[in-house]
Amino acid sequence: MSVPVVRVVGDGVVECAEGDTVLRAALRAGLGFPYACNTGSCGTCRFQLLEGAVEHLRADPPAWTERDRERNRWLGCQARPLGDVTVKVRLDPEQVPPHRPVVMEATLVEVTPITHDLSGFAFELEGPDVEAFVDPERLRLVLEAFVEALVWWAREGPIRISAERRDGLIAVRAARRGTELTPERAAELFEPRAPGSGSGSKIGLWVARGVAEAQGGRAGVEIDGGLAFVLELPEPEPSFPDPR
Numbered sequence: 001m002s003v004p005v006v007r008v009v010g011d012g013v014v015e016c017a018e019g020d021t022v023l024r025a026a027l028r029a030g031l032g033f034p035y036a037c038n039t040g041s042c043g044t045c046r047f048q049l050l051e052g053a054v055e056h057l058r059a060d061p062p063a064w065t066e067r068d069r070e071r072n073r074w075l076g077c078q079a080r081p082l083g084d085v086t087v088k089v090r091l092d093p094e095q096v097p098p099h100r101p102v103v104m105e106a107t108l109v110e111v112t113p114i115t116h117d118l119s120g121f122a123f124e125l126e127g128p129d130v131e132a133f134v135d136p137e138r139l140r141l142v143l144e145a146f147v148e149a150l151v152w153w154a155r156e157g158p159i160r161i162s163a164e165r166r167d168g169l170i171a172v173r174a175a176r177r178g179t180e181l182t183p184e185r186a187a188e189l190f191e192p193r194a195p196g197s198g199s200g201s202k203i204g205l206w207v208a209r210g211v212a213e214a215q216g217g218r219a220g221v222e223i224d225g226g227l228a229f230v231l232e233l234p235e236p237e238p239s240f241p242d243p244r
């Protein structure tokens, strides 16, 4: 049986795997389909349906308005095609995924209540273990400091965390758009600040930098259309002799 295809006006045709939403199909194909919450709450992924039919995964997603219904506009993160469809959406080059989403098996290992209507979910991915190159507790501490600072100092869209190998280093990057900080002000966030001096943790990034340096690496900040914190650590030595 053929899978539905999503034709994005002006930007080509993508296949939509069974159960996929319009948003996920577009991201898997490398398109910069705009989105933020992925839960039907913000409306960032709104598109206009020109041909075909879709249905929403959530019966009544909060961001789907009466006006949307009148204009045949739907939410990409909730809309599942019921056959071939043609959609109109303004793609955003900044939303082109650096790593395309893939379907993976995972096991739910923990549910942590955060507020009365919000919970955190921890999953374990199936597959080979990743080589540990840093104390996981310390890595968590650094990433928490990055995320907290991004929540305070950048206000647009999702926080994106990625990791890559480059020049003998492993670089972990946490970034978000929409900051008014200059590079100089951003660099100052790594200095401990007095209680009552502005928003966010006063020592989180300072501690994060100390942790990074204790591991032989560094923690820094970049301003490039958004705010990005970067942790760089030296790649671990191979634990077995090189056969060459």
Ligand code: FES
Binding pocket: 034, 035, 036, 037, 038, 039, 040, 041, 042, 043, 044, 045, 046, 063, 075, 076, 077, 078
């Ligand atoms: S991404 Fe927020 S409603 Fe779809």
